[in-house]
Amino acid sequence: MKRFLAPAIATALAACTAAPPTSLPRPPAETRTATELSAGWQFRFDNALTPDAALALPDTAWEAVQLPHTWNRLGEYRIGRTEATDNRQGLGWYRLNIDGAALPAGKRHVIEFDAVGNIADVWVNGRHAGRHAGAFSRFRLDLTDLLNPSGVNTLVLRADNNAPKPGSSTEHVNPLNGDFFIHGGIYRPARLLHVAPSHFALDDYGGPGVYATPRFAADGSATLSVRARLAGTTSAQSLVTILRNADGTTVAEATTPLAAGQTEAQQTLSVAAPRRWNGRADPYLYRLEAQLVERSGAVDSVTVPVGFREFRIDPDKGFFLNGRHVRLHGVSRHQDYLGKGWALDPEDHERDMELIAEMGANTVRFAHYQHAPLWFELADRYGMTVWAELPFVNAVAFTDAPASPELVANARQQMLELIRQNYNHPSVITWGIGNEVDIDLAFNRLGPKADARALLRELNALTHAEDPTRPTVIADCCEATPGDKAPYLPPLTGEADLMGYNRYFGWYYGKPADLGPHLDALHARYPHVPLSVSEYGAGGATSQHVETPETFKIKTAGRPHPEEFESWIHEQSWPQLRDRPYLWANWIWNMFDFSSKIRQEGDATDINDKGLVTFDRKVKKDVFFYYKAQWSPEPVVHITSRRWTERTEPKTKIKVYSNADRVTLTLNGAPLGEVPCVDRICTLEGVTLAPGRNVATASATFVDGKVEDRVEWTLTAAP
Structure with a gap:
């Protein structure tokens, strides 16, 4: 969704602060505008505070902060924690003053948060505006009727990242478990949207309200089917769509008259010979501008990306993009950063994508949740194909009971948010509906009633109903892997269109050479299901070294984790994956070291060290250059064990x-x-x-x- 900024934005920002409010310049009445809400916030971590008390507290009781913000920082490259770690889980409170007199007249005022971890409750002038459960997706609240248009308005937000457990506030919010930490706070940007009474729907699960689907004819021409969701329309209005190429030239447009109260409209645009979005080779993007127009001009406008591309996935031959076979090889990525937690700046996202592209990857798995809007935009621009994923991770319940109705409802909500908010991105090729949701069952931590397949089937059906153009996928931990597992473990293969296997031969179990034969057996068992390896890898500590990793006795859940052992595991694993053409993709776990409260390993505390690059992005481990030599056309000469000085x-x-x-x-x-x-x-x-x-x-x-x-x-x- 395009960010439509008000004029003189610095002045506009000053109007939404905790200090005495100043006047906003009035934006043009005929357009949608937005005031970015980065400055002026106050913060307090307080499990005993109430909304009324938060409203009444003096300014001196708060800490001044800017967005994005999280109170959590987790992970240190040392043995044991210091004051650099903040792993508090509980209630973080935020406060912001908004000058009602400075708001554009005649508009609806809708606050938009790109994410708040984990449950957000919002009050305006002491009245509850709404709640959102889920740490990873955009949500909006219409504040218009709660705002005093002539005075100061105080917004209070409570961010709750209590640990999920029976009886907790988060017991019905996905994920219930996982090898990553849920950071609290308003850790992505927020803004106040100002829209006309007639506008593209803002209550559509955080989506843009405009959804474009390219389709190709046999002669190479294409159509673009457009679906718009609307609010407050009148009979004097029309839907106008304009498709522009990368140079801004109009290549197609359409106009459709609307009826009063119409909530949905559809159009079809024709494009004779579109330039295709072709992955890393040519990630070409168009932009579709949708306008609500009446005699005086446009009253609302939304712009979304369009990439003309088609793909198919064959269970024997792999992935094809625009009719061309492409070997998909890449990485998974978590969204945290040493010392910052989840509160990343745009530069942090750009740096991450640049590093992935430098290594020669052409695909990214967005593990294990919905990533930032900018991260999807970067994937489009860099030509990375994307596995986008719902945070249904590891557990379906805390007991052997089936998933609770509340958890099912939350999973459905987050699935709809993931799809609608990211539907228009051509980089997305598959929707992930679950990761290792059989792991508790596999190792007898829960009984047979905690079977995740019922929820997976519901999510699979929901996803296909929402988006028939993309397949679904599951990442499985445990089918046919070595080790003692529960006899009632149900296979997950076949519960989605595609399959991903998280496999760690030579690290958690077995020998590295077992990987290929294991995959061959699964391919023989499921010849009609396209298979991939969604995770593989090993830990690597840059301060720990060994001369002969092939004979080193590793301690996966402890210390040490020699850097050379990580490299050796990848040297043994990658050729086996490369030489199996039926695999439609492979993703390394992980591109970057990341925070994990359950890890005391290698040379670190609270860090999963399986990254190819360190948590602070300062050190590219030796294995980074192994893959750069394998995947990138850029010349590579890298001497290993360089840190063993x-x-x-x-x-x-x-x-x-x-x-x-x-x-x-x-x-x-x-x-x-x-x-x-x-x-x-x-x-x-x-x-x-x-x-x-x-x-x-x-x-x-x-x-x-x-x-x-x-x-x-x-x-x-x-x-």
């Missing part, structure tokens, strides 16, 4: 990741010769380090010239 054994090996045919090595200026690169790994065994400082170099010649890498290692006596 202090050595006590003179004998070592030099291992390089490179997409060159061979690399040239030196040690302390002396040539070691050329080493062939086998499957992008170039290794020289039996290298002897000299006492003291050693400098190793690796170089290779590419079309555009020579690329060299250099590391320093210091050999000292063993302690």
